[in-house]
Amino acid sequence: MRVVVTGGAGFIGANLVRALLTRPEVDQVRVVDNLSTGSKANLAGTGAVLLEGSILEPALLDEAFTGADAVVHLAAPPSVPRSVADPLASHHANATGTLEVLEAARRAGGLYVAAASSSSVYGANRELPKRETMRTAPMSPYAVSKLATEAYLAAFHHCYGLGVLPLRFFNVFGPLQPAGHAYAAVVPAFLDAALAGRPLTVHGYGGQSRDFTYVGAVTQVIAEAVVRRVVHALGHPVEVAHTEPRPGDVRDSQADDSRLRALFPDIRPVPLREGLERTAEWFRTL
Template identity: 35%
Template sequence: MGYQNLKFPENSVFLVTGGAGFIGSNLCEAILNLGYKVRCLDDLSTGKQENVDLFIDNPNYTFIKGDIKDLDTCMKACEGVDYVLNQAAWGSVPRSIEMPLFYCANNIAGTLNMLEAARQNNVKKFVYASSSSVYGDEPNLPKKEGREGNLLSPYAVSKRADEEWAKQYTRHYGLDTYGLRYFNVFGRRQDPNGAYAAVIPKFIRQLLNGETPTINGDGKQSRDFTYIENVIEANLKACLADSSAAGQAYNVAYGGREYLIDIYYGLTKALGVDKEPNFGPDRAGDIKHSNADISKAKANLGYDPDWSFDKGIKAAIEWYKDNL
């Protein structure tokens, strides 16, 4: 259970791309707490300087301001690195529909640069962020690897392309790659601001500020909301996985299913707010229901998440109360 007792070789060096972002900064923090060296690569386009400043005084932490779209930057960042945790990407399905060329350049070509840099620098393990969006319109629940549908957004295309490129690097170059299909991650340091903010922090911020949140659609869509601690566990356990598990993608979730309208009323209750939501149109490219089968990650990576949605949402609410 968890990751706090995981052991890596002494003086191991981890490169976290997108390390100034929500998931990346939490990975940096966890690795530093385990006593290993962390290199953070981020261009601060969506990541935050404050997430760098948290660790900048730690002698095991190095920040590189740079862009994964530049191969030379990736090559330098990978020098002497044992494990790459590639989180650098732009998220948001709606934004990807508005900016398809950028998503191709950043999420696909940028990841390919990182794969090539990792290969040339003899990195041991390359773990990268994929997404539940790769399941597209496949209607069956739970979502199971190998049973994908038609992709519904440029963002989903970018993540599926990353998986295919990673397979090639395992097949032809012997680079151990592990794709992690994140299901609606939430938790501390997730940005509650902006048009493309994730729903949980956005609702919490709005309710704390006395605003009325808008739910896209009827609120009856469901998601396998996954607390950040489970995602950290999956990344670190993938770094210790057997090579026979490489070249594949894995669902990373708790394996639950929460309805948006239930989450909304749960938040109003927890925050002591009596406010009905507004309802807006469905978002283009969104999947209606999402719930993960995590048996493959359990079998191949030893993934055993112990943060349920209820446990995670309590922790998240407390963090936002203290930090908003």
Template identity: 50%
Template sequence: MKVLITGGAGFIGSNLSKHFLDSNQFETVRVVDDLSTGSRKNLTGLDVEFIEGSILDKSILTHAMEEIDSVVHLGAIPSVPRSIAHPVRSHDANSTGTLMVLEAARAQEVEQVIVASSSSVYGSNPKLPKHEDDWTRPMSPYAVSKLATEGYALAYQAAYGLKTLAFRFFNVYGPGQAADHDYAAVIPKFIDAALTGRSAQIYGDGTQSRDFTYVDTVCQVITEAVLNKRYSNAPMNLAFNTNTTLLELLDEIENILGQKVERQHREPRRGDVKASQADSTSVSQMFPNVRPTKLSDGLTETISWFKKELVTRKGLENG
């Protein structure tokens, strides 16, 4: 089987590349990435075919899709705050980019396309847990672009018979997730602050909650979906019905590290939802063999990775 991962040099994409290769069931793992948010370093030691280029470039996509059986479309400009700062750029990469990927897949007669949507599409809907049939009310340009992402995927299934599956990701975390930029996710930011003796920055009072999902669990689900050519005519939550506040998250990090982490509260950010928790009925029914990783176990693995990275970083600075 030959698979293409767009955005494969990013955090989730590079973990997925490794997962595919470790399964020994893929003849080819091809990656296309413009390295705007990903890094070649993430693919070090992985036997992937790498194509540097944008998903907005038709010629790049045409080349990347050659002889491909399935596409996992992760290429996007992530982050709610980043989309608020640069809404047109977010739309172009996420909405138009998805349309370009789907059209290239259709032209090359690719059998299956899996796309990454986001829990942010639920927006101001207060219901918990959030089911795929619940109404959506985006609060940021990023959320709008992800609603378009899944909408295009489902439309291509209905209009052209393309096997598509739109996963709504919920705060994916794990080894390889960068903490060294303004739009970094909360878990790497908290861990990096704790390990370097800085205060953890909390936007708001810290009672906002998330359904944190370990990256290895996400990769297991996607791998099974590709190998079995899964598809659905509705979007699917890819999270497992957990609800953790930021204060509880910091408590867990402190417990694992055996040390206190200083906390600094700042003004809430525009576009951030108050609470997020997935109804996991659909994903559990389609992928009954996947057992989600407990937050404490996932954080332990992630902290271990960050400690090694910190040692490497200090070695380079001293060398």
């Protein structure tokens, strides 16, 4: 079995590549990545085949998808603030990019496509916990583009019979997630600062709530589908520095994962503390 992972040199993608290649059913994993946020180093030693370039290049996608059995579409600039700063780039990469991937999957004979969406699509809907049937209310260009990703997958399923699986990720964290840039996610940003003795930057007064998902659990679910807390983690107190809230951020996020558990009953969720401890251990090796 051959699987293509778009964005496979990125954080989630590179972890997924490793998970897929442990499966005896998977003979080859091809990665399509323009390395704008990913890195060749993330794929070192995996044996994955890297096709460097953009998902907006149909010829590259055709090359990658030829002879493949399934596609996991993860390529996207993963940041709400980045989309607020440059909404057109977010749209092109996420919405148009998804359309290009789906068209290429169709040209390749109708490949199965699993794709990353985001809990950000719930946006201004304050009801908790979040469920798949809940009203979406995007608050940022990123969230809009991810909702478009879902809609395109549904449309290609209904119009062309394409097998699809949209997955709404809730704040994925873990090894290989970069910390040293303006749009770093909260867990790597906190761990990086805490291990270096710097204050933790909190946007707003700190009353926000989030569900966090360890990347190992995410990759288990994706691989199965395709083939069938900071202080406690570090063991010492850390200083917190509050700043103004970020535009486009939602106040609270909590998932009802009962449908996911029903679909993948053998996947063991990774407790937050355990995931943070594994991630902190990885950061200490940097």
